[in-house]
Amino acid sequence: MLRKTYPLNDVEDHQLLEKARRNDMQAIAMIHDRYYPKIWGYVCYRISNKQICEDITADVFMRFLGQLKNTKKEINHLSGWLMGTANHLVMDYYRDAYKKPLSDLENHTGMKEKGSTQEHVEHSIRLEELKSQLRNLTPEQQHVLSLRFSQEFSLEETARVMQKSVGSIKLLQHRAVESLRKQFEKKGWV
Amino acid sequence: MKNEERLTFFEHAISKIQAGDALESVLQDMPDDPELIQSIQVAFLLHTPAPLPNPLSQQSSKQAFISAARKMTGDEKKIRFWDRIFGIRLATQLIIISFVLLASLTISGLVSAQSLPGQPLYSFKRTVEKMQLALTRDALGKLQLEEVLDARRVNEVIRLMKSEKNQAVSFAGWLAQDQKGVWSVQGIPLIMDQESPVWNAMLNGAYIEVHGISQTDGVLVRTLELRMFYLNGRLQQNTNGQWSINGIAIRVSNQSQLFTPLNAGVIVNATAIRLNTEEYLILVLSADGSEKRAPNGVEDLNNSTDFLSNSNRGTSTDDDLEQKTDDLLLSTAVATRTLQETELSDDDELEQTPSATNFRTITPDETETDGEDTPEADDEGTETPTSTETPEPTDTPEEDD
Numbered sequence: 001m002l003r004k005t006y007p008l009n010d011v012e013d014h015q016l017l018e019k020a021r022r023n024d025m026q027a028i029a030m031i032h033d034r035y036y037p038k039i040w041g042y043v044c045y046r047i048s049n050k051q052i053c054e055d056i057t058a059d060v061f062m063r064f065l066g067q068l069k070n071t072k073k074e075i076n077h078l079s080g081w082l083m084g085t086a087n088h089l090v091m092d093y094y095r096d097a098y099k100k101p102l103s104d105l106e107n108h109t110g111m112k113e114k115g116s117t118q119e120h121v122e123h124s125i126r127l128e129e130l131k132s133q134l135r136n137l138t139p140e141q142q143h144v145l146s147l148r149f150s151q152e153f154s155l156e157e158t159a160r161v162m163q164k165s166v167g168s169i170k171l172l173q174h175r176a177v178e179s180l181r182k183q184f185e186k187k188g189w190v
Numbered sequence: 191m192k193n194e195e196r197l198t199f200f201e202h203a204i205s206k207i208q209a210g211d212a213l214e215s216v217l218q219d220m221p222d223d224p225e226l227i228q229s230i231q232v233a234f235l236l237h238t239p240a241p242l243p244n245p246l247s248q249q250s251s252k253q254a255f256i257s258a259a260r261k262m263t264g265d266e267k268k269i270r271f272w273d274r275i276f277g278i279r280l281a282t283q284l285i286i287i288s289f290v291l292l293a294s295l296t297i298s299g300l301v302s303a304q305s306l307p308g309q310p311l312y313s314f315k316r317t318v319e320k321m322q323l324a325l326t327r328d329a330l331g332k333l334q335l336e337e338v339l340d341a342r343r344v345n346e347v348i349r350l351m352k353s354e355k356n357q358a359v360s361f362a363g364w365l366a367q368d369q370k371g372v373w374s375v376q377g378i379p380l381i382m383d384q385e386s387p388v389w390n391a392m393l394n395g396a397y398i399e400v401h402g403i404s405q406t407d408g409v410l411v412r413t414l415e416l417r418m419f420y421l422n423g424r425l426q427q428n429t430n431g432q433w434s435i436n437g438i439a440i441r442v443s444n445q446s447q448l449f450t451p452l453n454a455g456v457i458v459n460a461t462a463i464r465l466n467t468e469e470y471l472i473l474v475l476s477a478d479g480s481e482k483r484a485p486n487g488v489e490d491l492n493n494s495t496d497f498l499s500n501s502n503r504g505t506s507t508d509d510d511l512e513q514k515t516d517d518l519l520l521s522t523a524v525a526t527r528t529l530q531e532t533e534l535s536d537d538d539e540l541e542q543t544p545s546a547t548n549f550r551t552i553t554p555d556e557t558e559t560d561g562e563d564t565p566e567a568d569d570e571g572t573e574t575p576t577s578t579e580t581p582e583p584t585d586t587p588e589e590d591d
Contacts, residue, residue, distance in 0.1 A: 023263040023429065025256060032252045040239020046201055050244075057243075058251045065458070066524075149236040152208045154202065156562060170197055174229075181225075181232045 013078040020068055031078070032061060038079075038151060039086050045150035046090050046142065048128060056089045080161040083151075087143045096137060133183050141176035144169060196226050203230045207237045306346050307404075308357045329436040331425045336419070344376045350404040351378070359409060361419050362399040365390060375400050379408030390414070397464035419470055421460040425452065435460060439469045449476035511516065 015035075019027030039060050043053045063085055067075055075081045134142055140162075147153045147161060159169045206216045213234045213556055217227060278286070299318055302311035319339055326332045332375040337403050343361035350357050363376030373380045375398065382390070399417045423436030433440050433452060440462060442452065450456060457478040462470035 023259075025259065028259045029252065029256055032255050036248050037243050038240070040243040044241055045238060051443065054244075054247045054251070058254060061251065061255045062258060065255070065262055069262075082317075091512060129239070145236055147203065148208075149233070150238060150240050152239065174197055174200065177229050177232050177236075181228050182235070184232055184235070185228065 354406045359404045360401045365398045381408045381410045419462045425456045427454045442472045446472045447474045
């Protein structure tokens, strides 16, 4: 009989989670240290405003604390739960932003950096365009592309985080890229 | 190119992009498929490795995170029982409270069901019974419930007698006398003073309520009363001419006070005594909600008691309504017995029976003038037929018979 094997990171995560549930402050701090950069990167991939990225990332960890003792909806996969929560919060942010559009141009990543070259500004604008094109995709498509191209997760890792099969992830990713390709084609980017 | 192949090439290209290969290098190994190449170009554009966070922001977030975690664990220890209770939502609280109340009532009800007079849970048992009775709207159902409760009281007295406990008891049933001359109610022997049996003779066969003290050989009687029943409902008459209130068969004697004519379909309130297991004898009948004013052609209280006061008191002392009611009860007690003995169907004949005539000689007034008040009358201060009035032995129906 084949035994299911878990990646080392998942085992470590599981141990950290157990310790965190027993109020082990060291484990709680380690979770923050390990995942803050990843969550930050994930959120920044989809939101340009750095301040909002920081707020959302901090919110993800606060929600994690709230969920830690919830026995009804226990966290089984730490990385998956954190990334999933980040995805929801980003979606919530855009939903709110759609209702109350932000007009603070200074918060724009490219604009507020001093000494930006012409090339840098163009790259930033292009990134913004890219992010706005991403927003036209479904939440799941956005999530899969963020995991694969920002977090550089493998197909298997992505499948574990999203709790789907590898085949489903392949298809989901393919449809997302196809959708973007058509949009990019219209813009002449490809 | 097949979709499956394209997906495999695309996945291969992504691996190379993630590894940091340049776009040209990635495309080099790919087949000449324009759609695939465009998809790889999109993937290349999408590939933006995550930037590093600001260390200060990270540190600040960590401090807030640890502080919140510490607060949470500290708070958790402080949560006490009542905090947990008050933390529950109102709806859940109400459900829990209702459940606890229901469970405690059920348990108390079950435990108290076997309790006897004098025991701690007995008053609870009686309260539950009173509530049951109060909640029963249907007149017939109420009577049936009263019957059940009466049977329960009798059972309690029997258990008290068996356990040789002297306890104040009240119970109801049919008064009877066996061949040895022992008076009993529902088989429970009654222990009485010398004069009581004479008085009992009048109530023989009536449904009475006994108040006394349980003993090993019976119940020491303090008072005997006719049991009153209060009926409420629609007056009906069947093809045999039998009147009923909500299906409860009734009889009306010429001693009955009718404040409303007997008309089928009228909603009435009635006070009655039990004639037999099936029928009730009406004492007072009035329309529901109407004032008790005697209409023309209907017997009123004065008429029904005139024959008592005129012959015995000499003067009409219309001073005390309670007194009159007692008188009426006495007359109906006699009427009850007479009806049972002679099975008369015509109410008019009741007035002609010797019992009714005998009754006139045993009014409370008469005993008062003779100065023969019984000790019970002094104690109780009431004038119940059995406890306050002692008839002359020669005047009882038994003696006549």
